[in-house]
Amino acid sequence: MVLPFKLSIAQDSCEAEKDFAKEILDQVARKKNSLIGLATGQTMIGVYEILIKKEHKSPGLFKEVVFAQLDEIIPNSDRENLFSLQLKEGFLNRLKGGYASFLSIDVSKPDLTLEASRYLSLIASLGGIDLQILGIGVNGHVGYNEPGSKKDSRCRVVKLAPTTIERAGYTSGMQGITLGISDILKSKRIALLATGIDKAAAISGAIKSTPSIDNPASLLVTHNMIKIILDSSAGSFLTN
Numbered sequence: 001m002v003l004p005f006k007l008s009i010a011q012d013s014c015e016a017e018k019d020f021a022k023e024i025l026d027q028v029a030r031k032k033n034s035l036i037g038l039a040t041g042q043t044m045i046g047v048y049e050i051l052i053k054k055e056h057k058s059p060g061l062f063k064e065v066v067f068a069q070l071d072e073i074i075p076n077s078d079r080e081n082l083f084s085l086q087l088k089e090g091f092l093n094r095l096k097g098g099y100a101s102f103l104s105i106d107v108s109k110p111d112l113t114l115e116a117s118r119y120l121s122l123i124a125s126l127g128g129i130d131l132q133i134l135g136i137g138v139n140g141h142v143g144y145n146e147p148g149s150k151k152d153s154r155c156r157v158v159k160l161a162p163t164t165i166e167r168a169g170y171t172s173g174m175q176g177i178t179l180g181i182s183d184i185l186k187s188k189r190i191a192l193l194a195t196g197i198d199k200a201a202a203i204s205g206a207i208k209s210t211p212s213i214d215n216p217a218s219l220l221v222t223h224n225m226i227k228i229i230l231d232s233s234a235g236s237f238l239t240n
């Protein structure tokens, strides 16, 4: 079978995280002042730890890089931690040599539709995203583009799917803001990481089925520079 994208399946999640971190390091090696879109979620924690270790050996490795967030929650309570904060505390603030800047979505703004267009204009004014890194939800969501999101969707306020709310322990009716599928597709490169058996069905739906709004990740696989990195568990439904 000839795949229209690069797929690698590592033996375990540690190897997959290493391979994925290399995609980010390769991007910075190609272009020191890259604009890199960051994702949150459990899947990325190990990747950020690898990048921090690398940077501590070469402080300043990311000093010209502009980072941007992929999506954000619109919190209903203090218990619900902003993604921008998670990215700062878990990754950016721990870089010894710093970074050029971090573009974030300000959910405290009164008009979030306006904030979504400000965010898109800011990214466009800097020449667009060089590398967007992505996880995937168990229902195939990318960022917060839940099933039903269209290929031409833009940065916008979205309702989270019940499964997403339940898995994250959020309050019901929770909303978020996310770059749309069309915004993600504008990135020069995309790297998607999935680990664990929980993601196997979403990955198989994204890769083996006809692209459909039922599995938003499936709408990305036609991108000419997408790399999908899996561990053997996340890739386990691909062989049958």
Ligand code: GLP
Residues within 6 Å of the ligand: 039, 040, 041, 042, 043, 044, 070, 071, 134, 135, 136, 137, 142, 143, 144, 164
């Ligand atoms: C979250 C985030 C995504 C993330 C995905 C997977 O809800 N909005 O950016 O990639 O779902 O999360 P996890 O890695 O915790 O499974």
